[in-house]
Amino acid sequence: MTDFMTQARAAEAAMRDVFPPTPLQKNLHLSDRYGADIYLKREDLSPVRSYKIRGALNAMRKQQDQQLFVCASAGNHAQGVAFMCKHMSVKGVIFMPVTTPQQKIQKTRIFGGDNVEIHLVGDYFDDTLAAAQEWCSREGGHFLSPFDDADVIEGQSSIAVEIEAQLGQVPDHVILPVGGGGMSAGVTSWFGERVHSLYVEPAGGACLRAALTAGHPVSLDRVDTFVDGAAVGRLGERPFELLKNVPLPDVIALSEDRVCTTMIEMLNVEGIVLEPAGALAVEALGDLRTWIRGKTVVCVTSGGNFDFERLPEVKERAQRYSGVKKYFLLRLPQRPGALKEFLNILGPEDDIARFEYLKKSARNFGSVLIGIETKRPENFADFFARLDGAGMAYTDITNDETLAQFLI
Template sequence: MSNFTDAARLATAALRDLFDPTPLQRNDHLSARYGAEIWLKREDLAPVRSYKIRGAVNAMRKVRVADPAQKQFVCASAGNHAQGVAYACRHFGVRGTIFMPVTTPQQKIDKTRVFGGDSVDIVLTGDYFDQTLTAAQKFCAEKSAHFLSPFDDPDVIEGQASVAVEMLEQLGKAPDLVILPVGGGGLASGVTGFMRDECPGTAFRFVEPLGGASLTAALEHGGPTTIAKVNSFVDGAAVARLGSCTYEMLKWVDPAQVLLAPEDRICVTMLEMLNVEGIVLEPAGALSVDVLPSLAEQIAGKTVVCVTSGGNFDFERLPEVKERAQRYAGLKKYFILRMPQRPGALREFLMMLGPDDDIARFEYLKKSARNFGSVLIGIETKNADNFKDLFANMQTAGFSYRDITADEALAEFLI
């Protein structure tokens, strides 16, 4: 047994003072679909609805043992790490100062305050996370406080390894495959660091959001590399740069083991898990389940564990998730129609719609010529193939249009 596995077991035991192991549940729906034993390690059911509490508690515990006089802790986070640190501060009776971007949704601020109570102060500063982080680190140095990294810290990684300790105890055997989401790499480092020692026959797949592939970039360049542009939709895993500590623990990974999940496809998975299973997952929490279709042939007949890493989902985002899911599935499209300015033209267009086609958006943008006007139209349908008929009818009738559904610049500006 290595020093790391010893430390992971100690971290797991210490967590029992705060909460019971999160459930490992066999999912009948997914198991039947893929002809496999699909288990979900439900980190979305942890006290702060995320595995982040594990690393925060373990790191704070070890600092307190090494330096009992240290009673001030600082972190920078807009989400799950902030809530984990707040919970840990209240548990250990220490002061926490949590820096969050000014743009952080009020729901996340309120939840952080609930978990921390009187033990934490929340400072809202910076429009972007980098600005928030700089302010947090400056404050930390001035106050001689201890900075708690969300992932790039050996003690945090040890804490996240408790997910694997529980998983093996609950399953009672080594799984054939474990699927892990990756942001900064703390969870993936901890779980693989423990399991590669304890069950070397287990295989791994790592899932990153397409717009935040920090592990992919690090493996490609031989070290942590900053991504120029990050899509922030999968906020729990949209990290611009993999950690240095986590890279050292993950540099053995074959790039072929890393899968990328398109943000809109993740929305389809989130809705399915909500509507079919009643499981609320945040975008990062759905990553491990999202890639199952692409692994279908490889996992048939095998025991697979998907780590659902978090369930901090603000239901005010549900319309956006539904919109993205429909667009990915081809059930909703937006296009700009050059509408003839003559009596009966609109009626003619409406007659082209099928019985399952609904107008979700209709807006005149401008009159581009005396005889034509540009119209933004959004159409929802029940079958993606219906758009073939609609567009064919429009072409036959001489209606000029441009499909902007996949045009990010226009869609962001107009929709």
């Protein structure tokens, strides 16, 4: 461990040749809410708006004779590698999923310029990873894993080195988002038992919990790609070796919709733009109130590469999770005045966000898709009570994933 800490310090020193330490900022809004000293380690303010530049920089500086680097990435690792390829005047071949947000693809091109070429392959990261590794074995070059690489993990540990220096001490808790496990493994290795580390995963990509439960990394049957910066189907082998003793209660899984509430709040209240993975650690504070009260807590905001074309979807998910927006199918009588009767049922804080006839040929009744927004979640209890009192038949489909895919 002494050797690791020496190497981590060397990695942190190497960062200074490329960019200054990312800020460690106390957040008064969150500190007041949770009765703790909450700090944000702003990795979203690195040159590539994520911590991934650290692992790429550290691994690539150790390959000074290499002229070709190959990687697979859901977006942030790609930008870090591209940035360093241009900085070091070497070539890079970068594989990204077809589903990668356009903002991340465009920024990768900007950072790498003529030094990189980009291949869009596969719908999921694991498919992209396999394609990149196959290309590298066939064409040559140094494959640079986004997380399953000792030098990458060492580079990510520079986050912890900075936190301790900036805080002047170690925090009581550090909250870490988890994808493939490289950053959480690096930070945990630096702090060791001096700090209580907590780990946050998206529910649709909870590969750390799966690995801890099985005793080894396992491939998830399905991955939700919404939290693209942490949507990994299998924890890395090297990260697992460093995280295999993590207690299961220290691992938190958050729904993708829930993460959206923090993205919206941080944007509206603090003016901080976070991507879904970057919001994981902040949203997890809500599950840790009893642990963190009166403590010093650092949340790693791991990335801010957010495509604002996704903002309507983020707002929609946040509203549905918060209970202020619901969708339902209404069986509306096909007679004059029926629509007016329905409108009279709406409360003073209710608003129609969607109204669409799904079946227009019925003589007596028609099926209508209704979306309602309101100010407070409890308004819906009164609204549905009024619907029941009027004898109107309806089905709440807000949380029906199958119907939502087709209708919402």
